[in-house]
Amino acid sequence: MTTFMTVIVICLIILYIADQLCDIYAPQIKGYWGEKRVAKILDSLPKEQYRVINNVLIKKGDNETAQIDHIVISNYGIFSIETKNYKGLITGSEFAQQWTKYMGKKKYKFQNPIRQNYGHIKALEKALELKKDNIISLIVFAQGAKLKVSCKTPVVNNSSLNKTIKSYQDQKFSAEQVDTIVNKINALNIYTKQAMREHVKQVKKKQRQD
Numbered sequence: 001m002t003t004f005m006t007v008i009v010i011c012l013i014i015l016y017i018a019d020q021l022c023d024i025y026a027p028q029i030k031g032y033w034g035e036k037r038v039a040k041i042l043d044s045l046p047k048e049q050y051r052v053i054n055n056v057l058i059k060k061g062d063n064e065t066a067q068i069d070h071i072v073i074s075n076y077g078i079f080s081i082e083t084k085n086y087k088g089l090i091t092g093s094e095f096a097q098q099w100t101k102y103m104g105k106k107k108y109k110f111q112n113p114i115r116q117n118y119g120h121i122k123a124l125e126k127a128l129e130l131k132k133d134n135i136i137s138l139i140v141f142a143q144g145a146k147l148k149v150s151c152k153t154p155v156v157n158n159s160s161l162n163k164t165i166k167s168y169q170d171q172k173f174s175a176e177q178v179d180t181i182v183n184k185i186n187a188l189n190i191y192t193k194q195a196m197r198e199h200v201k202q203v204k205k206k207q208r209q210d
Contacts, residue, residue: 035054035055035069035070035083035085037085037142037158038069038070038081038140038158038161039054039070041158041161041162042054042070042072042081042161042162044162045162045165045166049074049075050072050074050165051072051073051074051178051182052070052071053070053071053073053182053185053186054070055069055191056068056070056071056185056188056189056191057189057190057191057196058123058124058127058188058189058190059127059188060123060126060127061126064202065190065195065198065202066119066120066123066124067191067196068080068081068120068123068124069082069083070083071124071185072165073178073181073182074165074168074173074178075171075172075173075174075175075178076168076169076170076171076172077134077135077136077168077173078124078128078130078135078181079135079136079138079165079168080117080120080124080135080136080137080138081117081138081139081140081161082113082116082117082120082137082138082139082140083140084113084139084140084142085141085142086101086110086141086142087103087142087144087145088101088102088103088104088144088145088146089101089102089145089146089148090102090141090145090146090147090149091148091149092112092149092150092151093149093150094114094150094151094152094153095112096112097111097112097115098110098111098112099111099112099113099149113139113155114137114151114155117137117138117139117153118137121135127184127188128181128184128185134172134173136154136168137153137154138153138154138156138161138164138165139153139154139155139156140155140156140157140158140161141155141156141157141158142157142158143157143159145157
């Protein structure tokens with residue numbers, strides 16, 4: 001084989017490996033930056049009223065964990081926020097197993113984020129020993145997503161997130177109770193890179209079984 005052909009073969013191998021790695025890690029990278037963007041938005045909430053904890057991983061029994069993108073604790077309730085860094089047309093309903101993302105002529109199925117967040121809320125209820133009415137589910141999509149969903153649960157774009165949170169004005173907790181909840185969540189949070197890797201393995205294993 002000539003030197004030129006050897007170089008071509010090596011380049012093709014590198015391109016193939018890069019393509020495979022992109023398929024594996026691109027969703028994780030997009031998700032990471034989506035969560036960072038939402039965390040920055042939440043950081044602009046009034047500090048005296050809203051306490052924000054990002055990347056929460058808590059045990060929910062049976063060697064399982066729940067990973068919550070963002071939790072906002074306030075006098076008006078606890079907000080469990082699931083972030084989806086998806087663009088395109090998004091369709092779905094409250095109780096559907098899956099939702100659909102349309103990108104041009106292509107469409108992709110993904111897990112209903114309301115159902116996903118419901119599991120997070122149940123884990124929080126148990127861990128914090130609170131009633132479900134005190135925990136509010138919020139689903140937030142990237143600004144480029146066009147949302148056509150039929151849901152009672154708030155499903156919003158980034159730009160409407162803080163406005164949606166502020167729309168809840170019925171007091172549920174005192175300032176002292178807010179402090180207690182924040183401290184308890186921080187104590188329960190086992191988020192580390194290793195713990196997150198184990199959580200991802202659990203999720204993938206469950207998906208294969210389903």
